Amino acid sequence: MQGLHQASELPHLRRQKILLLLERDGKVMASELGQHFAVSEDTIRRDLAELAQAGLLQRVHGGALPRPKDTGKDYLTRIAEPNEVKTRLAQLAAQRVEEGQIVLFDSGTTTLQIAQSLPSGLSITAVTCSPMIAMTLAEHPGITVILAGGKLNPATMASGGHEALRLIQGVKADLLFTGVCAIHPEMGITSVHYDEVAVKQAMLDSASHVVAVTTADKLGAVEPFVVAPCTRLQTMITERFVPSDVIEAYRRMGVEVVQADV
Structure with a gap:
């Protein structure tokens, strides 16, 4: 007690x-x-x-x-729908990837779009818990794909558990694209799903540079389970039309904020 x-x-x-x-x-x-x-x-x-x-x-x-169960669209429905804002944010994020890097891809529809936005001919090693991201990256002959195994969570379409954690903890990545359910200056990065918190934290610990790509509606939002403080991010890519005081709250914590032209 x-x-x-x-x-x-x-x-x-x-x-x-x-x-x-x-x-x-x-x-x-x-x-x-x-x-x-x-x-x-x-x-x-x-x-x-x-x-x-x-x-x-x-x-x-x-x-x-x-709280009442989320009645929103499921993962597979969301990835099938076009989203101009997410596409542009993903394109900006993909430009951060450099030849020869080891890159961690967190689960999520936005990180899937980042994988889809990578240029052909790129040679990197990609590590992910998302089978869909792994399949997307496997189309690139120059990309070595490492898929962390474990129990598949149908809500996130990503694997988790001890197997995934052990693999992630053994990686020293140059770059991480972390998935974001919600991000708040005081509460930090939070998640809807308790099961994915440990994997997200392991990814943060394993990466030299962390990039969060998020739409404006997730800024200032809070979900039940805390992943990490905002200071664990080096870069955040978001929309252009976000109030300056909102952006400054993250910049004061040392986060580079890049705003897309959408």
Whole structure:
């Protein structure tokens, strides 16, 4: 219980643990959480209120339930639809790849478009957990493709688990294109899927230069599971029409922000 008591001194850690308990149990009660974290029920109610305001759970009398399931389009549907903004961002990102590099490709529809945007004749070693990205890169005769194995997550169409982690941890990459569900100056990079957090963190640890490619709607957003602070990024590529104060928040942390002409 000592670790849980320590979490009471760090509200953001306590709220993260609340989300983990919610995912595990399917519901949480304020009275039980107060005992669990050795804090008052009023403190827990404030935690739940802030998490609900951020859209991370659904408040009910006496506690909270998971937020309603995302009814958005699935991965395969999204990659089949044209998106001019993502295409342009991916093209800019692909220009960052240099001959002979070892490049990590995180999962996601945007990183898939980066793979599709690489020029023919390029010679690199590519490492990914995404079978779809691996198949795209395999069309390039000069690209050596290493696919990390493991259990396939149908929501992300990427592999995970111990096998994937061991392979990623053994790589020293020049460049990483990291997938972004949400990115916030204070909360950092966050993900919808708990299962992919460890793989994303391993990729960040294995790369010399990290590039995040994100549409404007993901800036300032927060998802339930924290991957890493924004300071782990070297470069962020995003849309042109983003308020300057939003961009400056990332630049103050040392992140190079490149805005596309879309």
